[in-house]
Amino acid sequence: MIEAEGLTKIYGNHVVAIEDVTFRVERGQIVGFLGPNGAGKTTTMRILTGYMPPTRGRARIAGYDTVLQSLEARRHIGYLPETVPLYPEMSVRAYLNFMAEIRGVPNRKAAVERAMALTGLEDQADTLIGKLSKGYRQRVGLAQAILHSPDVLILDEPTIGLDPRQVREVRDLIRELGKTHTILLSTHILAEVQQVCHRVLIIHRGRIRADMTLGEALRSRRPDRVFLRVERDDGRIPDALGALRGVRRVERLESGVYEIHVADDTEEDPSPAIAEAALRQGWRLMELRPVGLTLEDLFLQVTAQD
Structure with missing residues (x-):
């Protein structure tokens, strides 16, 4: 579902953000993408989502090249950025309907109802987004990411700034979505990865330093x-x-x-x-x-x- 082959991004002539980043995420996996600030996580996700091209290497989403077949690749991606782009003056239903329209989602009403049901937003459908708690706004962000039934979800810090109850709710939701989607989850919260992910990728100084299942990861180093x-x-x-x-x-x-x-x-x-x-x-x-x-x-x- 997600393939990165030798991804390298150089800004200007000298600044190497990532170098030779290679990994695969198979269908149905939830993979934690970890690394210190400045390690290259954001650059990698921007390349995967088609936001910018790599200097070298290639990325594919559901078999589509993110540069040569960008539009097709994007149709298979649901993306939740760290700061969710929401319109506070719109109701939840109106916002999701708007997002479905600009994405060209067929049968928009059914798609919106399905996304709200999966994210537990039915009771908030007619509430203005500006009046929602941060936890519910994160749910709206997830709902817009799954509106078009993408094969792949790329989630950037989905629980940042939430209280403990909201964190648990969003983690439960991610686990549920993982049953039908391939998920790449970027986070600084290590407990989150242990609780919801099957596998972990660790990037450091622009290179992948660890790529293994959680079981392998915790058995691989001498205690x-x-x-x-x-x-x-x-x-x-x-x-x-x-x-x-x-x-x-x-x-x-x-x-x-x-x-x-x-x-x-x-x-x-x-x-x-x-x-x-x-x-x-x-x-x-x-x-x-x-x-x-x-x-x-x-x-x-x-x-x-x-």
């Missing part, structure tokens, strides 16, 4: 901590474990409970050596496990490169 629980704590655990290869520091959380910090300069997992030490010292091992890597950990590791 930097190991949790230990023993029945017998004789007070010698910090010294005994601190001397092991691959152990940077041993932190006592409570009697018999420790967090072992793994050295940064080793790829070796110290867990087997910890288990052997516990058996040898007679501590009666109760629990030994790596502390789960979070998406925030992965993001910080990837964007700390270079």
Whole structure:
């Protein structure tokens, strides 16, 4: 559904915004698009939506080239920008009808009713947009993005500025839309990606640095901590474990409970050596496990490169 092949964008003669950006998003996937400010997310999305051409490379939406077949490609895209272009003096129904008209949507009335039903706007159909809460305005933005039943949705910070209840409502809506649409979701909220996305792309300094499913992402990096629980704590655990290869520091959380910090300069997992030490010292091992890597950990590791 979304194909980016070697996308490069150079502004002027020297400013490289993105370089050799390549990825695919298949039908029915919700993919989180992450990166620090200035990493190249906005440039990439502008190329994908046909807003501007790449300097090199090509992008396709539903098989259509975004430069050579721009109009056809755009017919298959629903786009929700960070700042939704709404008309506050129009009612929800009037605005959506207007958007359907300028897009040439057939059977506009049915399309508007369907979009309002999917986004939970039926009760607000005749309310002026200027009187809606920000959460409902985001819903209107999503409704205009799906009016023409696009194959692909590109959403830029869809929950920014919302309160916790509104955030939950919009996330639930995105999950529901993901059943029938391919979604590329750009956000700075890492918890949002973990809750709604199947896969994650991380861009840093204009290049894709990680492209994997969430499960792969959280298994792919060596954990930097190991949790230990023993029945017998004789007070010698910090010294005994601190001397092991691959152990940077041993932190006592409570009697018999420790967090072992793994050295940064080793790829070796110290867990087997910890288990052997516990058996040898007679501590009666109760629990030994790596502390789960979070998406925030992965993001910080990837964007700390270079």
